[in-house]
Amino acid sequence: MQNPTSLAPAGPFSEDEREAVYRAIETRRDVRSQFLPKPIADTVLRRLLEAAHHAPSVGFMQPWNFIVIRDSAVKTRIRQAFSRANEAEANKFPDSRRALYSAMKLQGIAEAPINLCITCDRERGGPVILGRTHNRDTDIYSTVCAVQNLWLAARVEGIGVGWVSIFEEGDLRDILGLPDRIVPVAYLCLGHVDELCSEPELQTRGWAERLPLDDLIFQDGWGQKSG
Template sequence: MANTSADYLPPGAPVFDAVFREKLQALLVWRRDVRRFRPDPLPDGLLERLLNVACLAPSVGLSEPWRFVTVCNARRRAAVRRNFERCNAEALAAEPGERAARYARLKLAGLDEAPCHVAVFADRTTSKGHGLGRRTMPEMIEYSTVMAVYTLWLAARAEGVGLGWVSILDPQEIAATLEVPESWTFIGYLCLGYPREEDSVPALERAGWEERSTPAVCRLER
């Protein structure tokens, strides 16, 4: 009988069987960038638990450079909303013709509806990891932080929580609004809450903005 992957696992290691892999595939398919949220608050402790899961993400040199800032203050949230409105208006003005009309129909933020707001930053000044793996590629700090965001995204979806990543913002203004250290780099502003609707097709594809490509592997041989 041929060996299976489980035959090579050390004692006590979990076995991820075909049923698990199928569910993982479904999780990846149904992970969506959510823009419309129900007003229901998340249960006490859920956001903190999700952020703890996000911190299991891989990071260069085990530097763990992600910095999550929960934004609960109404004044700060209003400032973020104004930031988005200005940047969104500029983005709309830059779109040509019919593209501008399509852009105007898109709902690009859940800032008004989402009960939880989390700003994510990367800290290049962290001494954790002792610089391993980033001497020639310091941007690995930002890449590691993005990995944490994606880990959070999947963990949230597994709990039935939607996540929307707002990127139409002025990073320097966000940093000033939230009064974070100058050394931190803004990565994204996340809205979390229970989604009003669920779909396996990206919203931008449903809106006719763009189509998802057929999965392909690029192979270059020399």
């Protein structure tokens, strides 16, 4: 019986290709204030969306949609929604951190030529999907993989990406006209950049430190260290 699955060579990448992939991963940054006014070419945006669309998804459900936002009026409403949520967010931190929080720029909604909302359709593929029957949230996880794919592709293209997460979901739903079954997973700002922070900005500003990898690796069960 003929195998219907076509196969391609597997093997490692060349050394230069491997280094390029790891460089993209290690130098990816969350961009807020470095956006240039230069527009993103449609061909580049298409490549980024193709990269996102090639993300892995449980049961090949492909639950994502991509809302591309260029209209300044829509951006203004989004920025106003952010400002309301951001004010409430600041008040949740103790006084010792509130000043630093308020000093940080946490969005580039108006400055970025393109805003992009990546959503998850929780009904795509029907009620029973291979691999999802015991964990409904695998559609959300799959959509986040699409976000990461796009982010790494953007790094390769010299496009900065900023993830803006400080919103009331209801505001996004109202502004973008999202149906009930659609979940807004990521609101991203995209634009050309000339420079990126050498380290994550929150680390540079003393907000947090990267955790040591060895402290996060267990062997064969929670809390068990190898050796």
